Amino acid sequence: MILRERETPKGLLVSVCDSDTLGHTFEEGDISLTVTEKFYGDDRAEAAAVVESLERATVANLVGVESVELAIEHGFVEEANVLEIDGTLHAQMLRMD
Numbered sequence: 001m002i003l004r005e006r007e008t009p010k011g012l013l014v015s016v017c018d019s020d021t022l023g024h025t026f027e028e029g030d031i032s033l034t035v036t037e038k039f040y041g042d043d044r045a046e047a048a049a050v051v052e053s054l055e056r057a058t059v060a061n062l063v064g065v066e067s068v069e070l071a072i073e074h075g076f077v078e079e080a081n082v083l084e085i086d087g088t089l090h091a092q093m094l095r096m097d
Contacts, residue, residue: 001067003050004041011058011095015040016050016071018064018088026063026086033085035063060093 002022004015017040025034040063045053047070054060054076062068062077068089071077077091084090 001045001050002040003043003045005053012056014053014057014060016062016067018066021064021088026088028086031085033090058095062091065089
């Protein structure tokens with residue numbers, strides 16, 4: 001997986017995507033999702049590092065079957081809120097304290 005963290009005035013923004021989704025555009029109906037290195041970065045991470053990052057995230061954006069399923073498995077995202085776009089999964093998380 002590819003993991004990127006950015007501090008924002010509103011908290012920690014975490015971007016995670018499956019390695020094989022980077023550089024691809026997924027389209028279905030009116031939805032178009034382009035997975036860019038500019039947004040997601042290029043730093044590879046193991047599952048444990050992704051989970052640790054999501055634990056601290058205020059906002060997270062996830063693309064790809066592996067990334068989204070990991071977030072579901074650890075309770076960061078509910079499966080009912082996941083979108084399937086052109087054969088891949090996409091989810092967003094917002095933590096409100």
